[in-house]
Amino acid sequence: MKYWLFKSEPSCFSIDDLAKRPKKITGWDGIRNYQARNMMRDEMKIGDQGFFYHSSCDEPGIVGLVEIVKTAYPDDTQFDPDADHFDPKSSPENPRWVMVDVKLVQKFNRVLTLSELREYPHLSSMIVLRKGNRLSITPVTPDQFKAICNLA
Numbered sequence: 001m002k003y004w005l006f007k008s009e010p011s012c013f014s015i016d017d018l019a020k021r022p023k024k025i026t027g028w029d030g031i032r033n034y035q036a037r038n039m040m041r042d043e044m045k046i047g048d049q050g051f052f053y054h055s056s057c058d059e060p061g062i063v064g065l066v067e068i069v070k071t072a073y074p075d076d077t078q079f080d081p082d083a084d085h086f087d088p089k090s091s092p093e094n095p096r097w098v099m100v101d102v103k104l105v106q107k108f109n110r111v112l113t114l115s116e117l118r119e120y121p122h123l124s125s126m127i128v129l130r131k132g133n134r135l136s137i138t139p140v141t142p143d144q145f146k147a148i149c150n151l152a
Helices: 015-020 034-042 114-118 142-151
Strands: 003-008 025-027 049-054 061-074 098-113 137-140
Touching: 003 061, 003 142, 015 049, 015 061, 015 098, 034 098, 034 137, 049 098, 049 142, 061 114, 098 114, 137 142
Parallel strands: 003 049
Antiparallel strands: 003 137, 025 098, 049 061, 061 098
């Protein structure tokens, strides 16, 4: 099993939005970074766990836990000219972008803020804590995953 961190701006899609979805499942669409796409396509498996992270908000941080319930498949927003994530260079015959389905496992009782995560030296190697990190999906080590679950 692998562990991940999924970033989303709560003004676009929050953990509460996920909780309202049928069966608490959604396709994690709109990823337009090749490195993140490759992780979804090549590494994510059913049963992998991930943190749901709210970014670009007043209090960025980890707000819950999700599980991969469907492996990578073409992201249909790349084909829709009216979608925010439309890619005119992509086609159904040659899709560039994929998504996975995630299911809400748990919404945490509190936000584990970015500043709080920085207080723990054993979490210092987390990619989300690095300056300039812009990836919306990043791997998390088993030790980091366990430590964060204990904090939550």
